[in-house]
Amino acid sequence: MDSATLLALQDIFRQIRVMQDWKAALDLLFITLRGEFVYDNVAVYLVAPKTDGLEVAYARAVGRGKTAEADAAWGESFANEVFAREKMMVEEPVSNGREADRLLQEYLLGFPLHIGSKLEGVIVFVRFGGPQYTESHIKLASLQAYWTTALIERKALQEARNELDSVQRQMRLQDDFVSTISHELRTPLGFIKGYSTSLLRQDTSWDEGTQREFLTIIDEEADRLTKLIEDMLESARLQSKTLQFKFSLVRLDALVRDVAQRVTTLHPQLKVSFDIGSLQPIRGDGIRLSQVFENLFSNALKYAPGSELTIGMHMTGQVLRVTFADRGEGIHEDFLPFLFERFYRVPGDRTETGTGLGLYICKQIILAHHGKIWVESVLGRGTTFIIELPPDPAA
Amino acid sequence: MAKRVLIVDDEPRYLRLLEANLRTEGYEVTTAQDGVQALEVFSAQPIDLVLLDVMMPRLDGFGVCQRLREFSNVPIVILTARGEEQDRVRGLDLGADDYLVKPFSATELLARVRAVLRRAQPPPETGQARFFTHDNLKIDFARAEVWVGEEPVSLSATEYRLLLQFAHNIGKILTSEDLLTSVWGAEYKNDKEILWVSIARLRQKLEEDAHNPRHIVTRSGLGYLMPPIEA
Numbered sequence: 001m002d003s004a005t006l007l008a009l010q011d012i013f014r015q016i017r018v019m020q021d022w023k024a025a026l027d028l029l030f031i032t033l034r035g036e037f038v039y040d041n042v043a044v045y046l047v048a049p050k051t052d053g054l055e056v057a058y059a060r061a062v063g064r065g066k067t068a069e070a071d072a073a074w075g076e077s078f079a080n081e082v083f084a085r086e087k088m089m090v091e092e093p094v095s096n097g098r099e100a101d102r103l104l105q106e107y108l109l110g111f112p113l114h115i116g117s118k119l120e121g122v123i124v125f126v127r128f129g130g131p132q133y134t135e136s137h138i139k140l141a142s143l144q145a146y147w148t149t150a151l152i153e154r155k156a157l158q159e160a161r162n163e164l165d166s167v168q169r170q171m172r173l174q175d176d177f178v179s180t181i182s183h184e185l186r187t188p189l190g191f192i193k194g195y196s197t198s199l200l201r202q203d204t205s206w207d208e209g210t211q212r213e214f215l216t217i218i219d220e221e222a223d224r225l226t227k228l229i230e231d232m233l234e235s236a237r238l239q240s241k242t243l244q245f246k247f248s249l250v251r252l253d254a255l256v257r258d259v260a261q262r263v264t265t266l267h268p269q270l271k272v273s274f275d276i277g278s279l280q281p282i283r284g285d286g287i288r289l290s291q292v293f294e295n296l297f298s299n300a301l302k303y304a305p306g307s308e309l310t311i312g313m314h315m316t317g318q319v320l321r322v323t324f325a326d327r328g329e330g331i332h333e334d335f336l337p338f339l340f341e342r343f344y345r346v347p348g349d350r351t352e353t354g355t356g357l358g359l360y361i362c363k364q365i366i367l368a369h370h371g372k373i374w375v376e377s378v379l380g381r382g383t384t385f386i387i388e389l390p391p392d393p394a395a
Numbered sequence: 396m397a398k399r400v401l402i403v404d405d406e407p408r409y410l411r412l413l414e415a416n417l418r419t420e421g422y423e424v425t426t427a428q429d430g431v432q433a434l435e436v437f438s439a440q441p442i443d444l445v446l447l448d449v450m451m452p453r454l455d456g457f458g459v460c461q462r463l464r465e466f467s468n469v470p471i472v473i474l475t476a477r478g479e480e481q482d483r484v485r486g487l488d489l490g491a492d493d494y495l496v497k498p499f500s501a502t503e504l505l506a507r508v509r510a511v512l513r514r515a516q517p518p519p520e521t522g523q524a525r526f527f528t529h530d531n532l533k534i535d536f537a538r539a540e541v542w543v544g545e546e547p548v549s550l551s552a553t554e555y556r557l558l559l560q561f562a563h564n565i566g567k568i569l570t571s572e573d574l575l576t577s578v579w580g581a582e583y584k585n586d587k588e589i590l591w592v593s594i595a596r597l598r599q600k601l602e603e604d605a606h607n608p609r610h611i612v613t614r615s616g617l618g619y620l621m622p623p624i625e626a
Contacts, residue, residue, distance in 0.1 A: 201502060203419075
């Protein structure tokens with residue numbers, strides 16, 4: 001090999017080392033070396049993780065004869081043989097002297113691919129109609145086999161690292177989740193413990209009004225704790241997708257009017273107006289969708305007290321669009337992107353009890369219907385939640 | 396005169412809880428709902444004790460503690476919702492005198508407040524000499540002032556009381572329990588973390604090399620002592 005070739009090779013290997021895609025790297029390697037070592041097709045077979053059999057992972061037709069890379073069947077039985085014997089093999093046809101069949105005669109060369117001590121696959125070269133592989137051809141081919149192994153190993157490492165990254169990310173999320181939960185649970189517990197031990201103090205006496213005030217707080221915080229636990233279970237089920245949805249045809253306008261009636265019976269001060277167009281029933285889970293509406297009502301009551309709530313429902317093209325618009329104080333735009341995250345609560349907004357799970361649950365329910373939910377808000381003008389649902393989530 | 400307590404918490408229900416209980420004991424109460432407000436309130440009126448929540452918007456409890464310690468030795472009790480060690484140690488490290496883990500009972504709260512205010516009282520005069528010296532360390536008992544060389548050193552009330560224990564017991568090994576009981580109170584006698592952090596802070600302020608202390612020396616497994624100065 002002259003020094004120009006060596007330099008060219010060095011350059012190629014440098015390029016290959018930094019290439020992200022192992023198949024593109026193999027392409028470059030094979031095409032470059034094809035000047036030195038001529039063949040028609042090359043295929044890499046790797047052990048399939050599930051079946052333990054060999055599967056084509058890479059195939060290229062670079063010469064005459066067969067074309068499509070998918071057509072790697074020519075090497076399969078030979079590949080299995082190389083794999084079984086775990087050593088380099090050459091297979092050449094016995095000539096029958098008829099020139100017409102020459103192109104059908106396969107000259108095969110195969111190498112086992114070891115990663116560490118483990119046999120991971122096979123690389124096979126084929127020449128249709130010869131010529132025979134010389135010793136220097138075999139050396140060059142073995143160099144290519146070596147580089148193929150290195151690239152496959154790198155790919156395996158990359159995959160393992162990506163998997164590890166993702167596991168670590170999940171563990172971090174899990175950690176955050178656990179620490180958030182324990183904080184969220186401690187808050188109502190802290191009030192229950194603090195106010196009840198205040199009432200139990202023997203060295204002081206509280207007037208009746210204060211006693212009532214403390215007991216009311218204890219009662220409310222116990223409710224908050226119950227709701228928190230229910231919401232947590234629900235959100236866990238939604239996240240693990242173990243919550244069963246029962247889809248049937250539902251009339252959303254009837255559904256939202258039902259919920260509105262229940263809510264206004266409990267909170268007569270809430271004024272609700274409707275702007276409902278002509279609607280078709282959609283396929284959905286009525287109970288879960290009611291839950292979404294209840295949540296939006298309860299948010300409006302908490303965060304836009306005294307404001308009228310306008311509920312809109314219209315078909316926009318194929319989708320049904322639902323809007324819940326209040327004229328409350330609005331939410332600062334910095335906080336909007338996080339509203340649907342688990343346990344997120346707008347900072348400083350502690351005057352109202354909440355679990356930070358309501359909107360997360362809403363979003364999961366809407367996603368299960370293949371719909372969308374988002375929020376628009378202008379400070380001082382009000383907040384609008386918008387839901388879009390397809391007529392049939394399965395379609 | 397009634398002691399004035401500043402309560403800092405972003406949860407109105409905690410403010411109410413703390414305030415109601417403290418008032419029954421005759422304390423005056425001022426409240427703040429976040430760290431920035433706390434600093435403003437603190438500079439506007441004399442405060443004898445700060446009860447400080449950790450997780451708050453704008454400036455958290457650790458931030459407030461750090462700022463306060465830049466100019467004040469007011470007793471600070473950190474209220475932490477997380478009972479984790481790192482949080483408690485961090486608060487003490489920043490110069491807090493004590494901490495209270497949520498959820499806490501009303502009696503626990505009042506006991507801590509009483510203990511911290513008791514430590515903040517100037518220690519009784521012992522009738523000994525007015526000055527104490529230990530190498531380059533000097534204490535003026537009458538004025539409760541401490542110098543290292545020519546430099547005055549600012550100690551919190553707890554740190555000063557801790558230092559006095561050593562000064563009054565030169566050459567004698569004091570166990571963790573001794574120190575916790577005499578400085579903090581009997582209910583603290585197993586609370587070693589609070590002692591470790593306070594000793595570390597005291598060394599930072601008094602020793603030229605905190606890793607190689609000369610004033611407050613550790614006797615492994617036994618306790619601490621201020622060694623006699625060889626003539």
